[in-house]
Amino acid sequence: MHLDDAPAPVCAICHNGLYEHELTHQACRPCTERVDRDLTALAGPDGLYARLADHLHPGSSSGGPTVSGSRTAPLPLRVEPLSLAARGGVVTVLQTWLIDWHDLLGYRHPRWDGDLQQQCDQVVKRLRVLLPWAAEEHGAFDEFARELGHLRRQCESATGGERPARRFGVVCTCGATLRITIESPAMRCDTCLTQYDREGLFHLPLAERRAA
Ligand SMILES: [Zn+2]
Ligand SMILES: [Zn+2]
Secondary structure, eight states: OOOTTSOOOBOTTTOOBOOGGGTTOSSOHHHHHHHHHHHHHHSSTTSHHHHHGGGSSTTOSTTOOOOOSOSSOOOSSOHHHHHHHSTTSHHHHHHHHHHHHHHHHTOOOOOOOSSHHHHHHHHHHHHHHHHHHHHHHOTTHHHHHHHHHHHHHHHHHHTTOOOOOOEEEEEOTTSOEEEEETTOOEEEOTTTOOEEEHHHHHTSOBOOOOOO
């Protein structure tokens, strides 16, 4: 069936056209994978949430900007990492989304166990399990993606600055691996000279991550 007057379906997040195998989804594969990476980056003992605790005290941020000649007395705790780390911050925002997802799915209210770090790891794990459903069905998936991306950037700046855009590999039709970032606008394969636009690049299969 083909409806000529139906608007071509686009990703709710990046607004690029969806490929045929993605038509039942609201978000394209690269956007869904970026959401998954944002979730993964927050959790775990080395995750951004755990690192907030190391940056609660003034001067504890390695490489952070030094404010000299400031007229205000230093705060006993740095407000930004504290507000992200405390209840009401990262964990609460994620838990609020999970409650919303459970409601929509008709599941029971999720349970939270342990301290905030443990709750962070639990809620991230659970959101990742339900991510394929949300990317397909959740009416506010774009809002979730934006809010999560914002949380991640806040945590990164509170723990010592943004890191450069992560590079990852995609596999050209000729088999060569192209190293791109989320911002890559276009690229030519050096091996077979195929020119890809942004959309084309992001629909190539991901290269297997090799051990360093
Ligand atoms: Zn997208
Ligand atoms: Zn190629």
